[in-house]
Amino acid sequence: MELTLWTYEGPPHVGAMRIAASMEGVHYVLHAPQGDTYADLLFTMIERRDKRPPVTYTTFQARDLGGDTAELVKRTIAQAVERFQPEALLVGESCTAELIQDQPGALAAGMDLGGIPMVSLELPAYSKKENWGAAETFYQLVRGLLKEQVPPPGSPKILPTRWRQEGRRPRVNLLGPSLLGFRCRDDVREITRLLGEHGVDVSVVAPLGARPADLLRIPSADANICLYPEVAAPVCSWLERSFGQATVKTVPIGVAATTAFLAELTTLLGLEPAEGTQTESERRSRLPWYSRSVDSTYLTGKRVFIFGDATHAIAAARIASQELGFAVVGLGTYSRELAREVRAAAKELGLEALITDDYLAVEKAMAEAAPELVLGTQMERHSAKRLGIPCAVISTPLHVQDVPARYSPQMGWEGANVIFDAWVHPLMMGLEEHLIGMFRHDFEFVDGHRSHLGDGAPSVSPVADAMQDGVASAAAPFGVAVATPPAAGASPHEPVWTTDGETELHKIPFFVRGKVRRNTESFARERGIGEITAETLYDAKAHFSR
């Protein structure tokens, strides 16, 4: 039993719904009690979908449990098949139905469904979560539809270069994009365009927009591109094992990753390296020049805290550290299935990865890392807001605002442009705050100026700043050793700030003030200094800047 206040992922059957709703011609019959239909609104509200997800619920009630719920399942399946006439049927159960053991999949298998392919889903609701459910559903569906086509063991592999012999352009499948994923719609368009420019056609995009019949064409492509490992890794690995169909594993988020993706693809398919491959990233994306241009010098060493699904967190860490010159001060994921990859990425940056689905643990780590920018999910956006730190959303779970009207991919060259803007713009505001701090003693400055970061933004008046610190530590019960007002119940060994020390401290920009305060206090404590004056602060500054 674990206490959860807010969750990063829904239950696994919601993952199955994401696959069904992403596709055309698939229907999902879900054995579930009344109330579980709430999941429809994830699609109709967050994604602004103009149709209901293709899910029929049995919505059983207590009084049904005394009777024959198996009969209810069969009746629901029959009605759904008759009404929606799907090309493939998924049958499964939610957490409660799992307990009453009606085995809807077995019931469906015993029914005459008029020859519609039926896939029975067993998604353990008490141990697995949404992304696992999506990946498992996608895998079971592809496997179920393709099992007739699997060649006998020992058959030759699909040669990624066979397009040459067949006298056609090479073609690949894009696997993994789904509804309620992060910017999948635009990523598919961007990657399709990128591949087209390199003479590669896209054969099947799945699950997003695919019909069951499209899945049957998967083996006719020369390779698979695993765009979102959270959803597509098990499918890609099964296709590799069963058909010998190769997988491109680099996820093209960021300039270097897009370049690496093209290199992996080119090598795998045996394509001639195109003219000027070296400079393609410079020609096609503005990120490299924008990052080098002098205005970006202020980005140098910005402290960034990153948390999200594994794919987006790893990509963000690489872009932040290598392409924007930030200092990554925290990296983590809620994707336990891909924890190993995130741990490796963190290690490269000299960090220990935070693997958790407890948002309070993430908020605590965030506060302790004292970042100047947070790249996270909607959960971190709220935490960052409370802590007064600018934030850009890079990963699911998402909110309606993360499904923008404009074209805004994360992948490919345009994706890199979008990322530059999305991450740097909150910092522009940070810079502006800095300037306000600098000019606040000028007589033109209007007291009570509010930043557009909203109420959570750090205030510029010293008094309010102290209050802010106090509030932050009171609201955060995780013992961040900041800014308890010096006199109030300080232990005999706690250093006390003198007025002149406090005044000096408040000349420091707000976004590093908390860290400077902590460093100075620990400096003083280690040396047994009882009073922190302006001189102590400068001594500490010199000490820590070595």
Place this chain on the structure above:
Amino acid sequence: MVVMPSSVTPSSVTPSSDTPAGDAATRAGGGDAPPEVRKESGQREVFCGLTSIVWLHRRMPDAFFLVVGSRTCAHLIQSAAGVMIFAEPRFGTAILGERDLAGLADANEELDRLVRDLLERRPEIRTLFLVGSCPSEVIKLDLARAAERLTQQMAGRVRVLNYTGSGIETTFTQGEDQALMALLPHLPASDEEQLLIVGTLADAVEDRFTTLFERMGLPRVRSLPPRRSTDLPPIGKGTRLLLAQPFLSATARALAHRGGQLITSPYPFGVEGSRLWMEAAAASFNLDPAAVAGVLDPLVERGRRAIEPHRQVLRGKRLFLMPDSQMEIPLARFLARECGMELVEVGVPYLDRQLMAAEQALLPAGTPLSEGQDVERQLDRVRAERPDLVVCGLGLANPLEAEGLATKWSIELVFSPIHGCDQAGELAELFARPLRRRELISFA
């Protein structure tokens, strides 16, 4: 996966009369030709009772609601509540894992541990509600005993109560009915004369009603649920019960059992409903009708004026209400009688004839009512009728808009202050807004 007995005893929480499956339009018994009620069963696009935690926890800031359930329960409340507004909300879910399902003894120990940790972290909490869910009901986790045990352990510091918000036993707003039932045994007994308003109201609306009743000469007005979970109102022979919400069937009956007298009245939506509601309360205390009219007449007059611009938009428009919160019949009555709308179908999750009697009497003759839901068939009727406005849940709204039908999100009706004469204009505006917006927007 392993588990548990294959059935639970059907509970009688849902006051709906059990009916065979199907789509039979039956004529209900009763004297003067009640309207036909279509009864349906099938897929229900309605939240479960857990959802009412979203407003209950706001009403009682010293209470915590701990759902004992699955990840689905946590995800449901999170999705229904919208984004995570609070750092640490006063509701959460104790998510059952496979180990809890394997052995109930461990599950109890785990629950105790988790509650102790939680209460240590939140020392301001005075009442903890353990809220049963579908999984906890099915595995027969005894939350009543857990509540007793934990109350003893907390030694008077925190009262631990329990109720069920499970979808197999409760729909959406019935969650509040069950939560109030959990408070009931702790209400002190007193026969003093008082008016007890039953059902969560926005604090400002409650204050307003209290002031108005005072002006009429009724000084002792109390509320259930109270603003502080420990400040429970007394109940006894002198108590007159005035329901502010139409979904409190079990609570109303239980309070009557403890001596309270139930005032029969329409519910306080719109000018007419609010007036009748307050008049009925005043009459039950034999207040001077002239004094009552003196208070109410200006409110009614002002309320009608506030409704008028919206009535211009709504008049003659055809309305379809999908079942959701149990407020459908009172709202339909308001929209038909005060805003001039034409009722195509009024759906309710279940029909409590006693609590709805005064409302049904005011509905236009022949208003088509439906009880229960088979959402696909109901949507077929929506498409066939092409009403001007459909009141429905968030899962249906955008898809219907995409089919060219104007919609009003029903969930706003349980989260907004809509009770009373003073709110009648705002209430009408909620329904007029989607129609106004359609007039406003153009891309040509």
